[in-house]
Amino acid sequence: MSRKVSMLMALLVVVTLLASACQPTPQVVKETVPVEVTKEVVVKETVPVEVTKEVVKEVPVEVTKVVEVPVETKPGADPNRVLNLYAVQHAMCAWDSFWCTVEEGIRRAADDMNVNVTILGPDKFDLERVAQLIDQAVAAKPDGLMVTVTDPDLFREPIQRALDAGIPVVAYNAGAGPIEDKIPYLTYLGQDEYQGGYQGGLRLAAEGGKKGVCINQQVGHTGLDKRCKGFVDALKEKGIPAEVLAISDDPASSQTVISDYYTANPDTDIFLTLGPNGANPFYAFMDAAGLKPGDIKHGTFDLSPEIIAKIKDGTTMFGIDQQPFLQGYGGVMMLTMVGRYGILPALPVTGTGPGFVTKENVDFVVDPNRPVNIYLVQHAMCAWDSFWCVVENGIKQAAKEMNVNYTLLGPDKFDLERVAQLIDQAVAAKPDGLALTVTDPDLFRAPIQRAIDAGIPVIAYNAGAGPIEDKIPYLTYLGQDEYAGGYLGGLRLAAEGGKKGVCINQQVGHTGLDKRCKGFVDALKEKGIPAEVLAISDDPAASQTIISDYYTANPDTDIFMTLGPNGANPFYAFMDAAGLKPGDIKHGTFDLSPEIIAKIKDGTTMFGIDQQPFLQGYGAVMTLMLKVRYGISPALPVTPTGPGFVTKDNVAVVEALAGTYR
Amino acid sequence: MHSLAMRWTRFRVKLAETPEAVALTSLIVVFTFFAVAAGNFLSSLALADIVTFGSIMGIIVIGVAMLMIAGEFDLSVGSNFAVASYVWADLMNAGVPPLLAMILAVLSSAILGAINGLVVIGSGLPSFIVTLGTMLAYRGIARAIGGSDFAKYTQSRPFLFDVLNGPITFLNRLFEGGTNFRVSIIWFVLIALLMAWVLNRTRFGNWVFAAGGNPGAALEQGVPVKRVKLTAFILVGVLVGLASVMQFAHRTSVDPVRGEGWELIAVSACVIGGVHLTGGVGTILGACLGMLLLTTLETGLVLMGVSVQIFRAVAGIFLILAVLLNTYLSRGE
Incomplete structure (x- = not known):
């Protein structure tokens, strides 16, 4: 008898053990504590101009701290809030390797920003299950929710429920933006297809050309059609005629179509393909036609082993990457901005791509622990213009979170000539990255060009109009999209x-x-x-x-x-x-x-x-850090930090944080 | 000591007569565990999620349970589910009135169920093999109808959608915002009560137990075993069709892999609920409790932030434990 009872007891114990095994383990957060802050004043003897140089030396001290999940989340934004975020996606790293990059981005951001993120996804492709996971995530009352909007019709209702519950929602990787999806979430982080085609077209046509063709394997597919439209627009802008050639997903017949087209249009010298299914028949056509790298120009969307090999041998000028890491990292970053500072994403679609993979960066080695030393040069300083305190707080916060060493330079009064000199001095320091205000593009063009020629990644913040309008090939401008x-x-x-x-x-x-x-x-x-x-x-x-x-x-x-x-x-x-x-x-x-x-x-x-100046400072540091450690380039010439809408709903938050974060 | 053993044996036998006992106990244990361990589990949001998600699968489980009691399996329920949604969506998009289209969709599921039954009875092959085949075949049908693409209904929601599976607004308003009790819960309870009544109080119900428990003896007693089994197969089809249209009325979108893997979840729910794989034993209540246990597990694990990938592992362990316990309880003297 007692044997039976003990068996039953044993079973109960097993159940209890199983249950307790699933209990969340306290999360150990490594906190980097800035130990020493020195502020040196460099006084030049000849010119009595003070340069404020702030060096934040960070000595990583490991502090073990148990983050307790708060039962009641505080309403509104709070800069010190511990955030619990949920990410619900239609596929997982466990069974689709593409997603490992996205998840890595989510985890790195969570680590940097000290937020908790739970990633949820089905154990096979099952959208109904994803819809349920969104509902279940909402029940967990998170401080923010990231969702892949794979099927807007299916997910509309659960996402709307999250929004109704006051949970900020961003979409990543799959979606079309709140307007097209007809779901009022904050923004969609993914590739801007039109810009991919447009910027690709500009690169291919940079040295001129006679005729361009966009080889489309699925004419009628919205995303692919947008890519071709961008390409054709860019070439027309450069005065080069361009058109779309429809092929299919069948390689052999596609090769014939391309070959026939080339026979009929032998002056075509610019080709854009929209993925491996266009690039592979194109390579076969080149071999058959005896075309050598250099005879024509070719760019493509997406990457594959073949495409990477052709980028290396010079046949293909670039492969366009949607930068999935940034989709994960950026999603967490935006929800953190919303939860801590009430800062909202500026646009319905936040481009994570096009990221151009070229001969120069195809071998880039990712190193999340690479030390990053950056310089920032701005035309005004917090010391004498309070607007800039908010920008500088953003810089400070990002540098602390991402463990970036930065040096901030600026004149002690409005003096653009002095700023131009500071840019030159920053370049001489050979930093890993340089961020600056392009207050006067004509005045700053030469010093900025020197930085770019020295191989330093350069971005603009707060003042500027983007590399194209400013006619300076820096990476991007972080500011308001007017x-x-x-x-x-x-x-x-x-x-x-x-x-x-x-x-x-x-x-x-x-x-x-x-x-x-x-x-x-x-x-x-x-x-x-x-x-x-x-x-x-x-x-x-x-x-x-x-x-x-x-x-x-x-x-x-x-x-x-x-x-x-x-x-x-x-x-x-x-x-x-x-x-x-x-x-x-x-x-x-x-x-x-x-x-x-x-x-x-x-x-x-x-x-x-x-215009959300905090985000201009924060984003400048983040963008350069992502470039140096992960090889991620900003997708668009202008990375908007605003418009951020301040309404009756969030005006209290803005007022409370005014002068420091807003 | 001896009398205690006797009493325990008597209690055990009594427990064995109520096959849902294990499922109910497990559900209480799991529920209590999550109530303590998972934040927000005792919120109306989470509890509504459990019953709302459980209700659709639950309707399928009711059919599968009855069929298992009759001694047969249906592994094609997931594929059949997808077919019904596609039929309904495509017919509505082609301009067929929603109600008529719905009837045709449920009818098509019933026909697919009938095909399962006819092939099993006609060929004498095990239903496990036959429905494994039709699982693949019906999936192919769903993919062919859908052209490997989504089917959606994007026009304004007809009233029928709310009848089938609208939100129970007056109930949701009683709780915090976002609470999502839906009409499918009511349908699920009604169908469960009806089927439990059919199984326990009607001649057909007796036949189902007889056909599953000992078909040879049942035949001798004059039970039309083949007809009973065919009816059970068709019933599964009808219930799958109903579950499918209910889900579509909620989501208004279906994809080609909808329902893949659900057949085994349904069987697991039945087994956890005390339905015997060999037929002849089981209750609707037990199977429904088994399904609720699985959805509770899912929701609870999500709320604890445990990886979704672990759910199947936990569900599998519960399945084995439940079978072990059921076998132990119903062991002969």
Whole structure:
């Protein structure tokens, strides 16, 4: 008898043991504590200019600390918050090796930013299970959720439930952005297909050419068609005729199609293929036609062993990579920004690719522990311009989290010539990376070019217009996307319809401000609402009169966009004078000021658009770190840090963190 | 000491007469464990997830359990599930009214179930082999109908969708936001009650037990064994079809691999719930508890942040433990 009882007991013990084995083990977090902060002042004898040089020496001290999962998560943003994030994806590293890179990105970011991430996925391709996992992740009440939007129709309802529960959601790897997917998540991190084709086209056509062709194995596939459109647009911009050639996924017949095309168009010298299924028949065609590397130019999307071999031997100029590591890393980073600082992703689609793999970087060796020493040069400093304190906090925070050594240089008063000298001095220090404000591209072009020629990765932040407009081939510019700010703002203002919209511009002719108005007008036209630009000046009284006169002439105007306090303040004065109440009209503005924040709170102003300077500093360090350690290049010429919309919902957070993080 | 042993034996025999005892005990143990160990497990969100996810699979499990009691297997339920969703989606997209399309979809599942039954009865082959074959064949049908692509219904939701599997709004409102009790739970309970009644209170129910327990003796007693088994196969088809349209009414999208692997989860739920692999023994309640146990495990592990990859391992261990316990309890004197 007792044997039977003990058997039953034994079984119970086994069950209990199994259960306790599944209990979460306390997470050991290694914390890097900055031990020594020295601040040296370098005084040049000849020129009495002070250069503030801050060297943060970090000695990694291992502190074992048990992070307890808080039962109640704090509402709103909190810079010191321990975040618990969930990532739900349709495939796993365990059975699809592509995902190992994505998961590695997630884990590295979690480690750097000191957040907890739980990665969930089915144990085989099973989208219904993924939908359930999203629901189960929501039940865990995480501080943020990353999801692959593999099937927007299937996932719409569970993702919406997460959003309704106040959980910030970003999509990664699979999706098309909140607008196309019709799910109002924050952003989608993935490849920008059009930009891939466009930038690829620019590279292929850089040295000219006679005729280009985009070889598409699946005409009608939205993503592939976008790639070809970008390529054709880029070549046309360069004055080179280009067209699309449809092949199939069958290699033999595709080779024949390409061969026939080349016979009919023997002057074709630029070829873009959209993946191995286009590249392989293309290589077969080259062999059969006896074409040598150098006879023609070829670029392709995606990488495969064949493509890598052809990049090495010079046949193929580049392979375009979607940079899956960045999809994981960036997803965690964005949710951390939202959870800790209330900083929102700027655009519906955040490009992680195109990343160009060329002969120069095809052999790049990833080393997550590579020491990173970077220099940053900016035209103003926290010491005398408080705006920059927020940027510098971003730099400091990222450097601490990612264990990056940085040196920050800047003049002690506004002096662009001095900044140009500082750039040269930074280059002489041979840093692993250089970030700078391109305040005056003409003045800075030569020093920046010297850095690039020395093989130093260079990025711009806060001031600049991107490598193409600035005509300096640096990697990317981190700053506000002005057109997108106007466009997305316009969409918000017009969401509930309207009769007529006006963009009140205090400096017509200023490129940045004009872009904002163009975006606004385009968005309203898309919604079928007429819109135009009203020119005012920086003089408040005169501006108020102009706005008032305009409203008298156009009394049906109900959507107003202003481009900063200099537009918003006369607008508020006009509203008071005209007796307009919040709710009578809709108003949105760029930038923030105490007046604007008060008006957001009382409902007069729907939003203030913030360029999110913290993210400019943080992102500058992160972008260079990713380049040095992981070989990841920024996907787009402009990496937007704004528009960040400040509304009634998050204005309290912004106010609380103003001056330090916002 | 001796009397204690006697009492234990008597208790054991009594337990053996209620095959769901092991499943119920395990469910209570697992539930209590997660209630203590997993954060947010006792939230309306998590509990609603368990019953909502469990209800769709549960409807399939009810059919599979009845068929197993009748002594047969159906491994094609996952493939059949995909076929029904595709049929319904494609018909609706072709302009067939939703209700008519739904009836045709469930009918097509019933036909696939009937084919299973006819082949098993006609050929005399084990149903395990026959339905292994039709699992592959029906999957091929689903892929062919779908053209290896998703099928979606993107027009506005017809009222039928809410009848089949809409959110139970008034109930969800009583709990915190995001709580997702759905109508499929009601259907699941109704079907379970109906089938339990059929099994225990009708002549057909008796025949099912007889056909599975000892077909030879049943035949001699005048039980139409072949007809009973064919009916059970068709019933599985109908229930799979119903589960399929309910899920589609919720998700409005289906992919070519939908339902792959569900056949074994269904069998596992039945076995954990005390249904014998050899037929003749089992209850609907037990099978449903087995299914709830599996969904509870899944949800609990997710909430604990345990890798999803571990779920199958844990489920497998529970399966073996349950069979061990069931065998021990029902061991002859």
